[in-house]
Amino acid sequence: MFHKIDPQSLTWGESLGQGSFTQIYKGIKQDQDEEDGARQTPVVLKVMDSSHRNCLESFLEAASTMSQLSHKHLVLLHGVSLGKDSVMVQEHVRHGPLDLYLQKNRGTVTTGWKLTVAKQLAYALNCLEDKKIPHGNVSAKKVLLAREGDTARGSPPFIKLNDPGVSVTVLARDMLVERIPWVAPECVSNPGSLALPADKWGFGATLWEIFSGGNMPLSLLEPQRKLEFYQSQQQLPAPRWPELAALVSQCMEYEPQRRPCFRALIRDLNSLITSDYELLSDLSPADV
Ligand code: ATP
Numbered sequence: 001m002f003h004k005i006d007p008q009s010l011t012w013g014e015s016l017g018q019g020s021f022t023q024i025y026k027g028i029k030q031d032q033d034e035e036d037g038a039r040q041t042p043v044v045l046k047v048m049d050s051s052h053r054n055c056l057e058s059f060l061e062a063a064s065t066m067s068q069l070s071h072k073h074l075v076l077l078h079g080v081s082l083g084k085d086s087v088m089v090q091e092h093v094r095h096g097p098l099d100l101y102l103q104k105n106r107g108t109v110t111t112g113w114k115l116t117v118a119k120q121l122a123y124a125l126n127c128l129e130d131k132k133i134p135h136g137n138v139s140a141k142k143v144l145l146a147r148e149g150d151t152a153r154g155s156p157p158f159i160k161l162n163d164p165g166v167s168v169t170v171l172a173r174d175m176l177v178e179r180i181p182w183v184a185p186e187c188v189s190n191p192g193s194l195a196l197p198a199d200k201w202g203f204g205a206t207l208w209e210i211f212s213g214g215n216m217p218l219s220l221l222e223p224q225r226k227l228e229f230y231q232s233q234q235q236l237p238a239p240r241w242p243e244l245a246a247l248v249s250q251c252m253e254y255e256p257q258r259r260p261c262f263r264a265l266i267r268d269l270n271s272l273i274t275s276d277y278e279l280l281s282d283l284s285p286a287d288v
Pocket of ligand 1: 165
């Protein structure tokens with residue numbers, strides 16, 4: 001279960017956008033601290049659309065999952081406020097979603113930066129794997145950037161994986177197809193089969209997305225073409241960096257049991273040497 005937050009302690013601010021079933025706002029949470037008096041914490045308020053009441057249970061389940069976990073690369077859930085609306089109260093992650101950040105900063109984000117972010121995401125997913133909790137919605141949109149980092153000063157970026165939102169197990173089919181290629185193929189054929197291997201597939205697609213600068217051309221295809229991609233067991237174009245290509249293809253194995261565990265993925269990510277990739281990029285500059 002999760003910590004319940006009094007709706008009266010929340011102040012609502014500007015809109016930050018929306019998810020599939022949610023509206024997202026900036027806000028302030030007020031607490032009375034015995035020693036320090038009143039305390040104000042900047043938060044994000046995620047409100048479930050009242051038109052999607054049937055997904056409420058799954059939304060609260062996502063909150064419950066996040067409240068069981070504590071990891072530096074997972075978004076912190078302060079609790080849930082159950083007033084007129086159901087509101088997830090999360091920490092505010094300053095620089096927003098990784099896909100948009102990568103698209104905006106194409107020229108400046110280095111390979112080393114991308115690799116650091118990929119490793120941090122793998123650590124977050126390793127924590128979920130250890131606890132046997134599938135996330136089910138891994139993509140660069142779900143990775144939030146807490147710190148940009150500064151290559152010149154040697155300070156690394158810092159990411160946090162967001163909550164999964166409404167589970168793939170209850171999503172309508174068209175929404176599942178929309179999530180190709182991040183959603184695992186077994187979840188499209190049978191959403192109830194969501195299990196740990198699905199996050200390895202999602203991680204592979206996200207790895208590809210990160211190294212392509214936040215782009216995923218496949219996601220723009222018509223639903224039927226996306227389905228055909230999975231039905232004929234196709235793969236994303238192999239990245240030019242052979243070691244990265246091998247990692248992506250191991251994660252995006254159509255047979256779920258053949259995908260590696262996150263411990264092995266972290267070991268492989270740690271053995272990647274960015275200068276190898278930069279050499280390849282100098283020879284033929286392109287995205288992935
Ligand atoms: P889904 O559509 O996958 O079900 P959702 O409803 O849970 O997702 P998100 O995709 O998590 O919604 O959030 C939508 C947008 O709101 C994000 O892309 C981001 O811009 C913003 N956002 C969400 N959570 C946070 C946060 N903790 N800190 C800062 N911005 C956030």
